[in-house]
Amino acid sequence: xxxxxxxxxxRVETKVIKRRVRPSLLYVPALIFLCLFxxxxxxxxxxxxxxxxxxxxxxxLRFYTxxxxxxxxxxxxxxxxxxxxxxxAICAVVGYPVAYFLVRRAxxxxxxxxxxxxxxxxxxxxxxxxxxxxxxxxHGMVNETLQALHLIDRPLNVxxxxxxxxxxxxxxMVPFMVLSITPVLQGVDRRLEExxxxxxxxxxxxxxxxxxPLSIEGIVTGCILVFMLTNGSFVTMLLLGGGQxxxxxxxxxxxxxxxxxxxFAAAMGNLLLFIVLVCLFVQQRFASGRxxxx
Amino acid sequence: MMETAFRSSxxxxxxRSERLLLDGVSKRFSAVTALETMxxxxxxxxxxxxxxxxxxxKTTTLRLIAGFDQPDTGTVNIGGRDxxxxxxxxxxxxxxxxxxxLFPHLSVGANIGFGLRMTGRPKSEIAxxxxxxxETIRLPGIEARNIAQLSGGQQxxxxxxxxxxxxxxxxxxxxxxxxxxxxxxxxxxxELRQIQSELGITSVMVTHDQEEALTMxxxxxxxxxxxxxxxxxxxDVYEQPRTRFVAEFLGTxxxxxxxxxxxxxxxxxxxxxxxxxxxxxxxxxxGLSGEHAEFAIRPEKVVLDAPQSHHVRFDGHIxxxxxxxxxxxxxxxxxxxxxxxxxxxxxxxxxxGGARPAGTNVVVSFDAESAVLLESETGQTLAKAA
Numbered sequence: 001x002x003x004x005x006x007x008x009x010x011r012v013e014t015k016v017i018k019r020r021v022r023p024s025l026l027y028v029p030a031l032i033f034l035c036l037f038x039x040x041x042x043x044x045x046x047x048x049x050x051x052x053x054x055x056x057x058x059x060x061l062r063f064y065t066x067x068x069x070x071x072x073x074x075x076x077x078x079x080x081x082x083x084x085x086x087x088x089a090i091c092a093v094v095g096y097p098v099a100y101f102l103v104r105r106a107x108x109x110x111x112x113x114x115x116x117x118x119x120x121x122x123x124x125x126x127x128x129x130x131x132x133x134x135x136x137x138x139h140g141m142v143n144e145t146l147q148a149l150h151l152i153d154r155p156l157n158v159x160x161x162x163x164x165x166x167x168x169x170x171x172x173m174v175p176f177m178v179l180s181i182t183p184v185l186q187g188v189d190r191r192l193e194e195x196x197x198x199x200x201x202x203x204x205x206x207x208x209x210x211x212x213p214l215s216i217e218g219i220v221t222g223c224i225l226v227f228m229l230t231n232g233s234f235v236t237m238l239l240l241g242g243g244q245x246x247x248x249x250x251x252x253x254x255x256x257x258x259x260x261x262x263x264f265a266a267a268m269g270n271l272l273l274f275i276v277l278v279c280l281f282v283q284q285r286f287a288s289g290r291x292x293x294x
Numbered sequence: 295m296m297e298t299a300f301r302s303s304x305x306x307x308x309x310r311s312e313r314l315l316l317d318g319v320s321k322r323f324s325a326v327t328a329l330e331t332m333x334x335x336x337x338x339x340x341x342x343x344x345x346x347x348x349x350x351x352k353t354t355t356l357r358l359i360a361g362f363d364q365p366d367t368g369t370v371n372i373g374g375r376d377x378x379x380x381x382x383x384x385x386x387x388x389x390x391x392x393x394x395x396l397f398p399h400l401s402v403g404a405n406i407g408f409g410l411r412m413t414g415r416p417k418s419e420i421a422x423x424x425x426x427x428x429e430t431i432r433l434p435g436i437e438a439r440n441i442a443q444l445s446g447g448q449q450x451x452x453x454x455x456x457x458x459x460x461x462x463x464x465x466x467x468x469x470x471x472x473x474x475x476x477x478x479x480x481x482x483x484x485e486l487r488q489i490q491s492e493l494g495i496t497s498v499m500v501t502h503d504q505e506e507a508l509t510m511x512x513x514x515x516x517x518x519x520x521x522x523x524x525x526x527x528x529x530d531v532y533e534q535p536r537t538r539f540v541a542e543f544l545g546t547x548x549x550x551x552x553x554x555x556x557x558x559x560x561x562x563x564x565x566x567x568x569x570x571x572x573x574x575x576x577x578x579x580x581g582l583s584g585e586h587a588e589f590a591i592r593p594e595k596v597v598l599d600a601p602q603s604h605h606v607r608f609d610g611h612i613x614x615x616x617x618x619x620x621x622x623x624x625x626x627x628x629x630x631x632x633x634x635x636x637x638x639x640x641x642x643x644x645x646x647g648g649a650r651p652a653g654t655n656v657v658v659s660f661d662a663e664s665a666v667l668l669e670s671e672t673g674q675t676l677a678k679a680a
Contacts, residue, residue, distance in 0.1 A: 191395040194362055197382040198389045199409035200460065206383075209408075213399045 042273075049266035063267035073251075077271070080247040083237075084230040087169045091226045092219055094170065095177030099218070102178070103185045114182075117175050125172055129239045132168050133159065136240075160242025168236040173229060177222040184218030185211075217287070224283045228276050248272055311338035311494045312373035312463040314359065319368030321354050328354040330520045331367060336464075339494040341487065343511035345501055347543070351520040352500045356466055359498060361385050373463055383412070388462030388495075392469040394453035396441045402428075402452055403437030409460035427455045447478050454486070458493070465490065467499040471506060483509045504544045508532060516540045533592075534578065536669045541590040548591045548635050549668065562667065564589065569630035573606050575665045588668045595664040596637035598624065598656045607659040610635065612652050617641070622649050626658055 050059045067073050098117070106113050120128060135141050136158045143155040158164050188211060196206040234249035241250075248268050255265035314336040321329040329351040336342045344352035357363045359370060361382035369378045377385050388409075396405050404411075406427055407420040415423075428434050431451040436444075444452065450471070457465060470486065471479045487510045490497050501507050507514050508528040516523045516531055516539075524536045535541035538549050552573070556563030561574045564587055575589050600607075610628035617623075621638045628635050635658050650656065 189395065191391050191393070192397060194360070194382070195389070195391060195395040195397070195456075196408070196412075197362075198360055198385075198387050198466075199456070200383045200412035201408075202381070202383050205412060210397060 045266045048263050049270050051263050063264045067267055076246055076251055083247055084227045087230045088223050088226045090170050091173050091177040092223055095174050099178045099181035099185055102182055117178055125235055129168050129236050136164055162245055164240040165237055165245045168240045169230055173226045176225050180222030181218035185215045188214045220286050224279050228279050312496050313338050314464050314496055315371040317369045319358055319365040321365055327520050332522050336496055338496055340512040341490050341497040343499045343507035343514045345507040345514050346517035350517040352517050356468055356500045360466055386463050388457035389466040390453045390457050390470045393473050394449045398441055402439045406456045406459055427459050431455050446474050465495045465497040469501055538668050546593050546636050549588050550631055551588050554585055554587050566631050568632050573662050575662055575667050589665045590668055591660050591665050593636040593638040596660050598637055600659045606662050607657050610656055610658050612650055612654045615649055615652055628658055
């Protein structure tokens with residue numbers, strides 16, 4: 001009898017140990033992966049950006065000083081933020097109605113529309129951007145059509161301008177905005193809108209007083225996502241901007257490919273990373289602020 | 295106390311009790327008929343309950359009144375005014391939703407004041423009326439609280455306050471107590487009912503809970519599959535159900551199928567299918583045709599082991615006994631009726647005394663006067679057969 005008890009106790013013990021050990025082991029592969037391919041390069045990048053000017057010298061912040069004191073670079077930083085901000089704003093204005101339509105009006109066509117919306121993400125961003133080059137070229141479809149309709153006499157030079165960059169950016173980013181807003185909008189109880197209606201609010205005021213405030217979380221998430229993605233994108237600027245739109249990522253690309261000033265590129269990369277961290281912090285604050293009153 | 299306060303704070307609305315009339319309305323959703331053509335007249339100041347199982351059309355009816363849906367035919371009239379083509383916000387209604395539908399992003403005060411804000415009242419007036427309303431519902435000074443901090447019962451009161459603050463002409467209640475705990479619900483049934491009758495506000499309530507409908511309303515409309523089956527006072531529909539569906543939906547009913555063996559001016563002689571006994575059941579204005587008929591008898595009208603005076607008697611034995619607090623519930627197998635009979639006996643009743651265990655032989659009897667002759671739900675086919 002006693003031996004059986006002891007045996008059972010032992011079994012319980014191993015079970016307990018197993019339970020304690022196993023879950024903690026599960027994240028080890030991811031941890032190793034992140035350390036090797038994320039944390040280490042990041043640290044290396046930081047070190048590179050503060051590398052001493054001369055062999056054996058002390059660490060130096062000269063790249064950062066250059067970045068925030070030279071008017072040219074300040075302009076680039078401001079331009080980066082401006083491009084991201086404008087793109088985000090356009091995406092929000094364009095994306096919200098799309099999300100609203102998907103949730104409220106599309107009915108059984110909703111999933112199809114959602115697929116059409118996501119489908120472009122399956123092709124490479126370079127392909128999508130090149131598509132714009134072909135459409136907007138001097139003898140591309142847009143110009144040919146406008147000329148055929150006699151709306152313009154000479155082909156418009158839309159390519160290689162800020163306009164075409166924004167067009168390309170919005171095209172690439174808008175699905176992220178819609179995908180961020182849709183689930184939040186889906187969670188808004190229709191009966192809340194009906195409550196507002198019966199309390200005397202017309203359709204517009206119901207939207208402004210109930211629907212919009214209740215879906216603001218989705219808009220904020222979408223805006224931060226689009227802002228961060230735009231901040232880091234350079235393919236669109238390179239392919240559609242024709243040197244007209246210079247942002248930090250474009251500059252980083254030039255430092256690598258042309259001037260080989262890797263330390264300076266690293267400093268700019270870290271600045272971009274810092275902007276992204278600020279964005280995430282803002283979102284976190286916003287999310288927790290709303291969490292208090294679900 | 296709460297009710298008197300309500301009356302004083304909303305005195306201005308008391309005088310205007312409006313009549314609500316649904317005239318020949320019907321509604322289809324693609325292939326499904328949600329509501330067959332019906333006319334519903336809600337008298338000024340009364341509380342009318344729409345009662346039925348889910349999908350019976352009661353919610354559709356309420357949504358037509360509210361203006362969330364448009365009827366395919368007919369008109370909606372409030373106080374003699376045709377509002378069929380008016381949007382919900384122009385109808386001057388108050389509504390308490392199932393789960394209350396309080397705005398989660400607004401404070402308690404902003405929730406209650408929402409209707410006043412939409413009608414453009416000045417801020418100072420809104421604040422004063424909200425304050426008074428909160429005192430009335432005995433939740434003073436919680437204007438700044440979040441909705442999520444409130445209990446279910448408190449949310450219920452806030453929802454009612456929000457619906458009443460604009461002095462609506464008609465109050466709509468969509469399963470108003472459905473989300474409350476059972477013990478809280480009973481108290482709120484009486485409270486809500488009293489507020490409503492004190493205000494004299496014309497009200498329409500949707501519920502699937504027969505007890506709630508009976509407790510709270512002046513009139514009950516029993517619905518099934520988009521049709522009105524019966525309209526009447528709670529007592530009427532409970533004691534004089536017209537059809538088997540109504541009898542069985544409003545509490546438990548023993549429905550016994552019979553053959554018609556004789557007809558008199560004010561009564562009909564019935565014989566349960568497998569029995570030799572004949573029962574003389576009073577005839578009402580129900581359409582009775584053919585050879586077959588059904589009557590219903592409520593379990594509390596069934597007497598076990600009664601003295602000889604009850605002239606309808608059947609032998610049976612108890613299959614199951616359940617103690618329900620207020621009464622003992624028995625399921626009695628009665629061979630000649632071909633179905634079990636349910637009988638309730640007051641737990642304090644001197645005749646009943648202690649509980650009867652299963653297996654006991656009993657005599658099931660009832661007064662033929664309390665048997666209710668039922669209209670056949672397939673009346674037309676019966677008429678053809680006859």
